[in-house]
Amino acid sequence: MSARDRILAKLKAAPNLPKPEPDVAAWFAGHRPVENTADKVARFRKCIEFAHAEVHAVTAITWLPKLREVLAARQIDKLLVAEETPHGNAALDELPPQGIECSTYDMPIEAWKTEMFHATPASLTAARAAIAETGTLILWPDAKEPRLMSLVPPVHIVLLDSAKIYNTFYEATQAEGWKDSLPTNALLISGPSKTADIQVTLAYGAHGPKELIVLLMGDEQ
Amino acid sequence: MNAQPIHFKPSEGFRDRAKAVVDNPFLRQSFRGAMDFLMSKRAGQFPDVEELESLRTLGEQIRQYNLGKLPELLVRLEENLTRNGIQVHWAETPDEANEIILGICKRVDAKLMVKGKSMVSEEIELNHAAEAAGIGALESDMGEYIVQLAGEKPSHIIMPAIHKTKEEIAKLFHEKVPGVEYTDNVDALIQIGRKVLREKFLEADIGLSGVNFAIAETGTLCLVENEGNGRMCTTTPPIHVAITGIEKIVEQLSHVPPLLSLLTRSATGQNISTYFNMISSPRKPGEKDGPEEVHLVLLDNGRSQAYADEQLRKTLQCIRCGACMNHCPVYTRIGGHAYGTTYPGPIGKIISPHMLGLEATATMATASSLCGACGEVCPVKIPIPELLMRLREESFSAPHPNPAMRGQGAGYNGLVSFVWRAWATVYRSPMLYGLATWAGSRFSWLMPSSQGPWTTVRTPLKPAPKRLRDMLKERG
Ligand code: SF4
Numbered sequence: 001m002s003a004r005d006r007i008l009a010k011l012k013a014a015p016n017l018p019k020p021e022p023d024v025a026a027w028f029a030g031h032r033p034v035e036n037t038a039d040k041v042a043r044f045r046k047c048i049e050f051a052h053a054e055v056h057a058v059t060a061i062t063w064l065p066k067l068r069e070v071l072a073a074r075q076i077d078k079l080l081v082a083e084e085t086p087h088g089n090a091a092l093d094e095l096p097p098q099g100i101e102c103s104t105y106d107m108p109i110e111a112w113k114t115e116m117f118h119a120t121p122a123s124l125t126a127a128r129a130a131i132a133e134t135g136t137l138i139l140w141p142d143a144k145e146p147r148l149m150s151l152v153p154p155v156h157i158v159l160l161d162s163a164k165i166y167n168t169f170y171e172a173t174q175a176e177g178w179k180d181s182l183p184t185n186a187l188l189i190s191g192p193s194k195t196a197d198i199q200v201t202l203a204y205g206a207h208g209p210k211e212l213i214v215l216l217m218g219d220e221q
Numbered sequence: 222m223n224a225q226p227i228h229f230k231p232s233e234g235f236r237d238r239a240k241a242v243v244d245n246p247f248l249r250q251s252f253r254g255a256m257d258f259l260m261s262k263r264a265g266q267f268p269d270v271e272e273l274e275s276l277r278t279l280g281e282q283i284r285q286y287n288l289g290k291l292p293e294l295l296v297r298l299e300e301n302l303t304r305n306g307i308q309v310h311w312a313e314t315p316d317e318a319n320e321i322i323l324g325i326c327k328r329v330d331a332k333l334m335v336k337g338k339s340m341v342s343e344e345i346e347l348n349h350a351a352e353a354a355g356i357g358a359l360e361s362d363m364g365e366y367i368v369q370l371a372g373e374k375p376s377h378i379i380m381p382a383i384h385k386t387k388e389e390i391a392k393l394f395h396e397k398v399p400g401v402e403y404t405d406n407v408d409a410l411i412q413i414g415r416k417v418l419r420e421k422f423l424e425a426d427i428g429l430s431g432v433n434f435a436i437a438e439t440g441t442l443c444l445v446e447n448e449g450n451g452r453m454c455t456t457t458p459p460i461h462v463a464i465t466g467i468e469k470i471v472e473q474l475s476h477v478p479p480l481l482s483l484l485t486r487s488a489t490g491q492n493i494s495t496y497f498n499m500i501s502s503p504r505k506p507g508e509k510d511g512p513e514e515v516h517l518v519l520l521d522n523g524r525s526q527a528y529a530d531e532q533l534r535k536t537l538q539c540i541r542c543g544a545c546m547n548h549c550p551v552y553t554r555i556g557g558h559a560y561g562t563t564y565p566g567p568i569g570k571i572i573s574p575h576m577l578g579l580e581a582t583a584t585m586a587t588a589s590s591l592c593g594a595c596g597e598v599c600p601v602k603i604p605i606p607e608l609l610m611r612l613r614e615e616s617f618s619a620p621h622p623n624p625a626m627r628g629q630g631a632g633y634n635g636l637v638s639f640v641w642r643a644w645a646t647v648y649r650s651p652m653l654y655g656l657a658t659w660a661g662s663r664f665s666w667l668m669p670s671s672q673g674p675w676t677t678v679r680t681p682l683k684p685a686p687k688r689l690r691d692m693l694k695e696r697g
Binding site for chain 1: 251254255258259272275276279282283285286288289290291292295296311312313317361362363364367380381382383385386387390407408410411412414415418419422423438439441447448449450452453455456457467473474475476477478479481482489492493494495496497498499500501502503504505507508509510511519521525528529530531534
């Protein structure tokens, strides 16, 4: 008998004690507010700023100048972007003439690991959506915008459409039908990387980005 | 480099280890300070008592519902992971788990494994087994990295290096990391760790991680963390191996949000962790990063024994938040190492006997004042004090056939049990009780001045010269 069969046999020999199915939907309906976009934006902002992220309200017109400003303030002149995405292409068109070199993630990581780790100061990705309750960005990395873009560069800049903020994580998973469509790696990101492992003193930039900057796209401004 | 595996009986020498900590003001300060901090952070997350209680009830229901279907869910998880391209392995014992993981390492001739935080890998002593097989196993969680550099073990399941001051860590880095000047600036220390470990992520052949929740219906492994080292371990090396106990499974994706909220708020007082990492497959064709192979090792190691008993099964509801430790007056005073087990504190006391047998852990459940704080804060409502009582019963009752636990009766002592039976007889009979108290008040001078552990810190017990009933009689 394999370990698998032995373990399953032991579990099946145990008393069968079925328990009622929990009603998760009812709990959320009773305990979490359903807010309008403006309130969700405010809540999202408050939470993610508390976690040390920087948030800038932008529009379809101002986001690129804001991006340039954010990079200039940090004296960064190189940005990793995703080709074949609208925001990546916009950056590729606009930024190089203004003195910011844009590199693309156009080959498997094995071919340029060292460069990614040592010579990529910042990256730009989109967020698929966000969560107001916890100030959380939802990222679904794919072939165009791979996983390491939001992890390795010390500065991670994220473009988020304020119309895509959900009240809760639960609402996001339900509304978008996650259970039938999860990607290789879905990510919730709620601030820059941090640790409190030395004497419970909070320090940012443990292993991932030291700074997380959110360009929050809305049409109010 | 690595700490020695646990070959001693955690029960033995417990008092001495505990006393050594109690006598060390620095250690006591480290634990007291950190636990006070974590308790107030948690309290800040739960301002609304009704919300907390209803969420705990939901958490309990979710965990009990899923445990009720455990065998079926494990099979479904395996099916869906396999469909997604993740390879599933089963291990009954720590040795089997190590063999599986080292087998994967050897197949690809791995030199270096980087590890994200995983208490189950501590449970199976993976670092030691890897080292014996000539494979480097490097911890990458900052706390775990510090503890490994020092040749120690974690003293807390969430904050592994909580027993160390920043000055000690500064000295450690200066001595052990080549080219590092002494600094006790926490930011600088973290940046040193970041720099060293980033090179290792680049080099590593295998990334190892734990699992916080495994979702059966989607075939997804979820990891909770703040640092990003878990994401590094699960994304950068060509192979990712995850290891988990068989109990950490949920049927539905919708079960995850409430548990995640309970976990991070109870553990560190954060409304959510910095990263929540949901892995459902290895790198797909066309994708440019992520491991080519993903493995999951499902470990039993005594969990099926707890599962077989309705009351003991509740132990498996645990989501490893550490809140029971943070609120435990015993843990706060003696720290994590004194217990001598991988999992310290209240959760350690109720889970370790299933892993190590009661022979090795007979007295663990007695290291409690039964104040009830652990049960009160547990986010999934495990009745820890009740389980401690049960484990005391299992340890100290006379050995009987078909016990619920390995090592039942290991702490049984015929003389002690006779004394208690005699005591019960005397207290049940008014005549015997009267006689005994009369004799006690007359012959109190016979009481020895040394009364075992009682008199190490207290004055000897002595019956009063007059009994209460005599005094009442005198007053008329
Ligand atoms: S027993 Fe409860 S409080 Fe303790 S670690 Fe487990 S879930 Fe947390």
